[in-house]
Structure formats: structure tokens, C-alpha cells
Amino acid sequence: MNQQVVDGETVVSAGGTFEFGFFSPDGSQGRYVGIWYKGLPVEKVAWVANRERPLIGSHGVLMINASDGNLVLVDDKNVPVWSTQVSSTSSNNTIAVLTAQGNLVLLDQNKLNESVPLWESFNHPSDTLLPRMKIGMNTITGEQIVLTSWKDDKNPSLGSFSTALVDPQELVQVLILNGSSKKHFRSGQWNRRSFIGVPSMTKDYHNGFQLLTDSKGEELYFSYAILNYSASTLVYLDSSGVIIQMDWDAEEKKWLRLQVVPKGQCDLYNTCGTFGSCKNNDSPVCKCLKGYEPKSIDEWNEGNWTNGCVRRAQFQCEEMATGPKSDDDERKRDVFLPVSGMKLPDFSHYLLTWDKMECENSCLKNCSCLAYAYVDGIGCMIWGENLIDLQEFSHGGEQLYIRLAHSQLDKRRQIGARIAIIVSATVGLILIVCTIYLLKIRKRGIGSLIPFCIASKQSSAANLLLNSFTQGSSSELPVFSFKCIENATKNFCTRNKLGEGGFGPVYKGVLANGQEVAIKRLSRSSGQGIEEFKNEVTLISRLQHRNLVKLIGFCIHEEEKLLIYEYMSNRSLDIFIFGSRSNDKVALSWNQRYSIIEGLARGLLYLHRDSRLKIIHRDLKTSNILLDEDMNPKISDFGMARIFGGNQTIANTNRIAGTYGYMSPEYAIQGIFSEKSDVFSFGVILLEIICSKRNNSYSHSKDDPLNLLDHAWQLWNEGKILEFLDPKVAGSLDTPTQVVRCILVGLLCVQEHANYRPNTATVVSMLCSDTVLPSPKRPGYSSKDRSPDDPSSSPCSRNSFTISNVEGR
Incomplete structure (x- = not known):
């Protein structure tokens, strides 16, 4: 640019990526000169020249000043309102250029080969x-x-x-x-x-x-x-x-x-005051470091943490400075307590040493040293002032070593010693019991693994089925007698009934040893039969993960087939997010919902990638997600699951099993199932957890019959995605970006074509990181694409039960 630019004209960079000219922010009457991406909606101007002096009216001119070669912006009265203000220009023979990177540079035409600008906007950024x-x-x-x-x-x-x-x-x-x-x-x-x-x-x-x-x-x-x-x-x-x-x-x-x-709140500077540590997912978010206590208990309990914490006891060096030295002073020397996953405090001092022990000793010898850290890429850091702006992360962070007084160490040692004695005695007792137990097993055989063995009278069919279980890899799973199950459930009393699914009713039971269990009883009218029962026993007995339900044993008696699981005190997820006939919805906090989402994703990752077998569940839904007393999610019901072998990534079946609203389009229509079909089901569950509404019964309105997936996708496109969140949660939300990320992950999982969906490993990564995510495409089963009467849009019944065949029975 070696001539003037008037309002209404623009300068375009080489390659056409950036544009430079006059603009007014939405709702503003002032005129400014700025740089933005060309050809895209200008939602953010990257650089502004006259930030403090807007032009009034559209008569501004940007030009090269003939007297000193500076780039200058003048108003309609030729009064300068902004200039590059380069004082060292040796000539007025200058030009202004907008580079391909969006950098506005002022160059001396006589020295173009030196490639050093007289002035550049990159050295004078605005907010971008x-x-x-x-x-x-x-x-x-x-x-x-x-x-x-x-x-x-x-x-x-x-x-x-x-x-x-x-x-x-x-x-x-x-x-x-x-x-x-x-x-x-x-x-x-x-x-x-x-x-x-x-x-x-x-x-x-x-x-x-x-x-x-x-x-x-x-x-x-x-x-x-x-x-x-x-x-x-x-x-x-x-x-x-x-x-x-x-x-x-x-x-x-x-x-x-x-x-x-x-x-989050903990990212804000020094949220918890001196010697206070902040963790976003805790309640309250602030706690004092070990060896410290709130400076004001009343303020701390009221949620006012600004005054922070104070040390409980003097260090050894402080005691020695104020009193006579005793013979056991050496035994009472201060120690360092390691705390992992920390954002290290502010006001650190660098110590020139690359030896970690020297770093610790240097801090120990200095009575004013309160903590140290040794970090790869930095080396030794010590803190001799108040520890300020501490934060504990769930992932990442560094290890901080906090100085503790000897008196606190002694208490910890006493407690540790007591715990060690108790643990040692308990372990010894367990080893003795296990030894006796194993010896009995060798003598008595597999039928006597536990004192609740099968009954002696069995039909021939039941014996054949039982034999198929008690041979090979599944033989370690305990077999219960039917009498034992009857006693545990008080003869299947209706008061003990927890619910009912496609398999049949589920009862709570208490075994003779006092253990609470959940017992699934195969219904004679169920579409699931011997194969599903055998499939669940053989599969789940070989899987071990904190987010998978544990199968304790099974029972076969004449026509009865039962599965005995660990009891989940909070029952299934659908009760909490949808409610039940006898129970209104229980309001889950966002942190609880996110923990359930993350745990479910990790359980699914174990099935698909990390276990000895690659398992495709095929019937993921909220009623098959159980919650323990700590609200940890556990995937259950493996009757429809299938094992993939070797490098197998996809399979086909003529017998379609699943639940309306959770089945992927390619599975429901063509019988094709893979890891991506489970990912689709996970995406539906994720969105249901966020909004507390069922996908298979949701209707946006009579005039606009969007299903749940459509509704989420439409809100995303309109920039109103937080409206998708359950209103009971929205009022107390402090991490909206995490909600938005989860909804986006859910929409990516329910895209119509399997190739566009992320795999399970990518899902876990997307949930736990801050990487930029792609925009989702339209979900499968879009109500805008298919009519409700289209059989391909609803291949199975509209209830919450699992179906095992497309054909009616």
C-alpha cells in the first residue's frame, strides 16, 4: 500500500487469507481500522489500530504521511487519530504491506532486501x-x-x-x-x-x-x-x-x-489463600495443606478462603533457635511430604543444581525453606515465602515436597505402624483361610466351590447345560443351588423385586453369609434364551474392570436359569435421570454426571481395546448401567454381547438385538455391528444423561417433532447448546465448557455414518483433554429425514426392553 485507503476500501493479503480495512463492531457507531480473516463471518477482528480513538462517520482515510513516512489514520478534518509513530525512519519512501500471516508491516522501499520492518502490527497486538x-x-x-x-x-x-x-x-x-x-x-x-x-x-x-x-x-x-x-x-x-x-x-x-x-474456580489466582490447595471437583474446592489449618475456622466453613491457612507446629530449626538443643534433636528433624499432581506455587526461586538430593538437602538446611520441587526441564525450585496459588489436578501436574515438623511425622508414623500391624495380621489370616479353602476344593471338586452348590435333581437338559459351563475356562464361576436362591430372595418375594428388563425380573437377595446380591431370573416369555444366558456367563466371568458389573455366580434348575451379580445399592442409571413409577427424578450434580460419563467411557474402552477379548456389547442403554454406593457406573447385561477375534472390526447378523433409541442405523437396518455401533449407543446415553430425557420417547413439540438427537444438533447449530442441559443442573453450573464438550462428543458419537464416529479410545481422549473437536454431522434417525412410519427408523418396539429379533413373536 503506497497510496491512501478510504472507508469502504480494503487491502487483501497475498493468498487472500486476511483483509485490512474499516469496520464497526455490532451495535457500535464508531469506525475502526482492523485486520480480519477474509471471506469468513467476522465474529472476531484480529487486530485494531485506533482502539482508543474511534472515528465518527465514514470519512476516515489511512495513508502514508509524506513528511515522515509513517502510516497515519486521519478523520474527516484531516486530524491524525492514530499513527505508527516510527521516529527513526531515515526516509519518507515507505510502503505498508499486509502479509500472508496477517501482519501489517511498514517497510523502507530503499531497504526491502533487509527484511526488517520499520514497524509491524505483530509487535503491537490488540487482544488477539x-x-x-x-x-x-x-x-x-x-x-x-x-x-x-x-x-x-x-x-x-x-x-x-x-x-x-x-x-x-x-x-x-x-x-x-x-x-x-x-x-x-x-x-x-x-x-x-x-x-x-x-x-x-x-x-x-x-x-x-x-x-x-x-x-x-x-x-x-x-x-x-x-x-x-x-x-x-x-x-x-x-x-x-x-x-x-x-x-x-x-x-x-x-x-x-x-x-x-x-x-474453573481453581484456575483463578490464589482462590484458597496461602497454604491452601484448590481442586475443582472437590466440595468444598479448598483444603489446607498437610500440617496446616485454616487461619479462621468460621470464615473457612462459610466458604471464605482468602485468609488461607497457617502452620500447626514449629519446625525443628525454629525450636532449636528458641531453646536448648537436646540429644534427640537429630531424630526429630523435619521431613518432606510429597504431594502429586500439583500446580506449583507462585514466587519460586531457582537453585542451580541438577541433583534432586542436593535440592532436598539445600531446602532442609535453610529454615526459611517451606517446600521444594524438582522438575524435568527446570531443575530445582524452592519456596521461602508463603505458598500461594496452589492447585491439585486430576491429571498432570508436578510433585511438590512440603516441609513438615517432626511432631506431625511422629503421628503419621504411629498411625502407619498401627495400620501396618492390622494389615499384616489380616493378610496372614486371609492366606491361612485361602490355603484351607483351596485344599478343600481339590478334594471335593468344582461343585463345592462354595457352600451353595447345585441341587442333585436336575433335568437332563439342565445337566447338559450345566456341564457346558463347568468345563473349560468358565469352570471357576460358582454354581448356586436353586434352594439357596429361593432363601436369598424369600421365595422371590415381590418386595425384593428391583425391576424388570428384557431378560426378566431382577430381585435383591441376601446370601447365607450376609452378602447382598442382585439376581436376574430368566423369564419364560423372554426372547432371550439359552444362548444369551450362556453368553453372559462365559463372557462376564472373564472380564474384570471397575466399570463392569461383577458376576458372582449362576444357577440352573430344571427350567430355571438365574444370574447372581454384586448388588448395586443405587440400582440403574435410568432411575436417576428419568425417574420411575414410584420415584421422581433424583437431581444429579454436573460433577456426578460427568463422572458417570467418564466411567462409562472407560468401561467401554476396556471392552473394545484393553481386555483379553474384544467385546461388542450391542445393548448399551441407561437401564443396563448400574451405580454402586459411590455412584460409580458399571456396565451390565452381556447377553447380547459378541466377541471379535484377531483384527476383526465388523460383523453381520440376521438376528438383530437391541433397544429402540440406542441402536445405530447400520445395525438396526442391515444387522452390521462393530465398535462404532456401541459408540452410537454411548452417544445416546451421554446426551440423555446431560438433558435427563429419553431419546426413544422425546418430542420437541407437536409442531416440530424433533427427536432428542435432532434437538441437540439443532441447538448446537444455533449456538444455544447450553439450553440442552437439564435446568436443574444449569443454575449451579461452574464448568459450562465441559458441558459443551460433552454434548459435542455425544453428537459426534451419534452421527449417521459409522465412519464419521470416533472410536472408543478417541472418545475417552476427547472427554479428558482440551483438543479442538470437529463439528458433528446430522445424527442417525433424523426425524427431518424419515417419517415416524418408516420401518427403517424404528426397527423395534418403543419400550425400554431389549428385543432379540426384528420379527414379531
Whole structure:
């Protein structure tokens, strides 16, 4: 650009990616000069020139000043409102260029081959970081290159929040400041790969986030690059102090937003005060470190943690300084308690040593040293002041060693010794009992594994079936007598009935040894028969995972076939999210819902990838998800499950089994099942957990008969996805980004074509990380594509029971 640009004209970068010109934010009358992605909806302007001095009217002109070569913006009265203000220009023979990376540069035409701009917008960012842009500081002058938020969405002027780089010598951190000095968020120390306080960050974060210096070693700055420069992406600091990542989805033609930091209450600076540690999923989120107690118990119990915690006891070195030295002082020396998964405290000091023991000894010898850490990529860090801005992560983080007084160690040793004695005695007793037990088994045979063996009188068919179980790999599973089951259930008393599914009724029972169990009794009218019963016994007895229900044993007596499971005190998931005839919905918190979603995903991952057998469940639904006393989810009902062998990824059946609303389209219509058909069912369950509504009975309205999956997909496209959340949860929600991510994962799982759905390993990764997710395509069984009478849209009955054949019986 070597001529003027008037309002209404624009300059386009080489390649056509960026555009430079005049604009007005929505709802604003002021005119500004800025840079944005060309050809895309301008939801975020990447750079603004005249942030503090908007033009009134559309008569602004941007031009090269003939006298000094600066780029200058003037109003309708030719009064300058903004300029590049380069004072060292040796000539007025300058040009302005918008580069392919979105950098506006001022160049001296006489020195174009030197490739050093006189001025560039990348060194004067507004609130946005583009790829290859930088934030940092001059280590000589202390001058910072920072992001500063807009005042609000309609006003680009300087807002309250800004970034800052601190501790440039060794322990570099990035801050978000509220005002000139109040810390809003702290990234944690840079370990040459990532920030300790951002556990989701990896060495491949943003395809290359790096700490760099210039050739002279004067500038220290962070920058990120992306592998695909044709992708449109940016990161910005919004007016509330949150860093947002935006990525353009070319297929769906829309911007995707991801909240990077801060995400929860614990990400905010020093939420729990000095010596207090914060964990987002705990209630309350704050707790004092070991060896410390709240400074004010009353304030702490009221949820006011700002005053933090104080130490309970003096260190050994402090006692020695105030009193005479005794003979056992050496035995009472202070110790360090390791605490894992931590965001390390602020105000760390770097100690020049690469030996961990030397790091510990140096801290121990210094009475003012309160804690130390030894981190790969950094080395030794010590803290001699109050421990501030501590956070405990569920994943990631570093190990912090906290100094404890000897008196606290003694108590821990006494407790530990008592526990050790009890554990040793218990283990010894168990070993003796087990030895006697195994000897009896050898003498008496498989039928006497437990004192509840099968009855002697059996039909020939029952004996044949029993023999097929008590031979081979499944022989270790206990066999119960029918009399034992009758006694446990009080002759199948209706008061003990827990519910009923496609298999038949389920009863609560108490064995003679006092153990509570759940007993499934195969109904004679059930479509499931011998094969399903045998399938469940042989499969589930070989699977062990905390998110799979445990099968204790089985019983075969004449025409009776029963399965005995561990008892789940909270019964099934559907009761909690949908309610039952005798029970209104129990309001689950978001943390409980997310824990159930995550546990279910990990159980499914075990079935598909991590167990000795690759199992496709084929009948995942909320009624087959049981909850223990701690609300941990456990997958149950493996009657329809199938084993995949070797490298097998897909199978076909003429006998379709499943439940309407949970079956994938390719399985319901063509009988094709795979890992992706279970993923579809998981996606339905995930969405049901979030909104507390059934997919197979949901109707948006009489005039707009969207099913549940359609409704979620429509809200996603309209940018109203949080409206999908159960209103009982929405009012107390403090992690909306996690909800949005879960809904998106659910929609990705229920896409119509199996190839578009993620596999189970990817599902777990998407739920537990902060990677950018693709936009979902329309769900299967879309009510906009198929009529309710289309048999392909509803291949089985509309109740919650499992069906085992498409054909009527």
C-alpha cells in the first residue's frame, strides 16, 4: 500500500487469507481500522489500530504521511487519530504491506532486501494472537508485548485484562492481570515443553507453542505455529479475562470456540489463600495443606478462603533457635511430604543444581525453606515465602515436597505402624483361610466351590447345560443351588423385586453369609434364551474392570436359569435421570454426571481395546448401567454381547438385538455391528444423561417433532447448546465448557455414518483433554429425514426392553 485507503476500501493479503480495512463492531457507531480473516463471518477482528480513538462517520482515510513516512489514520478534518509513530525512519519512501500471516508491516522501499520492518502490527497486538505472532518482553528494557482485552464486545478500547510475562531469567510464567497489577490467572512455570499450571498442554499444543529469544538474546517471547496454514485460527483474551481459541470449520461453515484458561474456580489466582490447595471437583474446592489449618475456622466453613491457612507446629530449626538443643534433636528433624499432581506455587526461586538430593538437602538446611520441587526441564525450585496459588489436578501436574515438623511425622508414623500391624495380621489370616479353602476344593471338586452348590435333581437338559459351563475356562464361576436362591430372595418375594428388563425380573437377595446380591431370573416369555444366558456367563466371568458389573455366580434348575451379580445399592442409571413409577427424578450434580460419563467411557474402552477379548456389547442403554454406593457406573447385561477375534472390526447378523433409541442405523437396518455401533449407543446415553430425557420417547413439540438427537444438533447449530442441559443442573453450573464438550462428543458419537464416529479410545481422549473437536454431522434417525412410519427408523418396539429379533413373536 503506497497510496491512501478510504472507508469502504480494503487491502487483501497475498493468498487472500486476511483483509485490512474499516469496520464497526455490532451495535457500535464508531469506525475502526482492523485486520480480519477474509471471506469468513467476522465474529472476531484480529487486530485494531485506533482502539482508543474511534472515528465518527465514514470519512476516515489511512495513508502514508509524506513528511515522515509513517502510516497515519486521519478523520474527516484531516486530524491524525492514530499513527505508527516510527521516529527513526531515515526516509519518507515507505510502503505498508499486509502479509500472508496477517501482519501489517511498514517497510523502507530503499531497504526491502533487509527484511526488517520499520514497524509491524505483530509487535503491537490488540487482544488477539495469530499464528507466528508473539507475546513477551525485552529483557533489557523490560518493555512488554502483551494482549489487552476489549472493554466489551462492542467496544475495542482497552479493557481490564491483559497478559504479562514474568521471571524471564529461568522460571518463566504468563499471567493474566486484572488492572495494572492484580493477578487473575497464572500459567505456572514453563518447563521447556509446557506450562505446569495448564495440564492439558502438551509439546504438540497448538502444533508448536514455543518460548523463543531473538538473535541478540534481548527479546524473550512465546509464539505458536500451526502445521496447516490454510486453516483459520486465532486465540484471544476476552473482556472477562478468559483466553478463547477460535477455529473455522470449513465443512460446517462456522467458527468453533474453545475456552482455554481459566476454566474453573481453581484456575483463578490464589482462590484458597496461602497454604491452601484448590481442586475443582472437590466440595468444598479448598483444603489446607498437610500440617496446616485454616487461619479462621468460621470464615473457612462459610466458604471464605482468602485468609488461607497457617502452620500447626514449629519446625525443628525454629525450636532449636528458641531453646536448648537436646540429644534427640537429630531424630526429630523435619521431613518432606510429597504431594502429586500439583500446580506449583507462585514466587519460586531457582537453585542451580541438577541433583534432586542436593535440592532436598539445600531446602532442609535453610529454615526459611517451606517446600521444594524438582522438575524435568527446570531443575530445582524452592519456596521461602508463603505458598500461594496452589492447585491439585486430576491429571498432570508436578510433585511438590512440603516441609513438615517432626511432631506431625511422629503421628503419621504411629498411625502407619498401627495400620501396618492390622494389615499384616489380616493378610496372614486371609492366606491361612485361602490355603484351607483351596485344599478343600481339590478334594471335593468344582461343585463345592462354595457352600451353595447345585441341587442333585436336575433335568437332563439342565445337566447338559450345566456341564457346558463347568468345563473349560468358565469352570471357576460358582454354581448356586436353586434352594439357596429361593432363601436369598424369600421365595422371590415381590418386595425384593428391583425391576424388570428384557431378560426378566431382577430381585435383591441376601446370601447365607450376609452378602447382598442382585439376581436376574430368566423369564419364560423372554426372547432371550439359552444362548444369551450362556453368553453372559462365559463372557462376564472373564472380564474384570471397575466399570463392569461383577458376576458372582449362576444357577440352573430344571427350567430355571438365574444370574447372581454384586448388588448395586443405587440400582440403574435410568432411575436417576428419568425417574420411575414410584420415584421422581433424583437431581444429579454436573460433577456426578460427568463422572458417570467418564466411567462409562472407560468401561467401554476396556471392552473394545484393553481386555483379553474384544467385546461388542450391542445393548448399551441407561437401564443396563448400574451405580454402586459411590455412584460409580458399571456396565451390565452381556447377553447380547459378541466377541471379535484377531483384527476383526465388523460383523453381520440376521438376528438383530437391541433397544429402540440406542441402536445405530447400520445395525438396526442391515444387522452390521462393530465398535462404532456401541459408540452410537454411548452417544445416546451421554446426551440423555446431560438433558435427563429419553431419546426413544422425546418430542420437541407437536409442531416440530424433533427427536432428542435432532434437538441437540439443532441447538448446537444455533449456538444455544447450553439450553440442552437439564435446568436443574444449569443454575449451579461452574464448568459450562465441559458441558459443551460433552454434548459435542455425544453428537459426534451419534452421527449417521459409522465412519464419521470416533472410536472408543478417541472418545475417552476427547472427554479428558482440551483438543479442538470437529463439528458433528446430522445424527442417525433424523426425524427431518424419515417419517415416524418408516420401518427403517424404528426397527423395534418403543419400550425400554431389549428385543432379540426384528420379527414379531
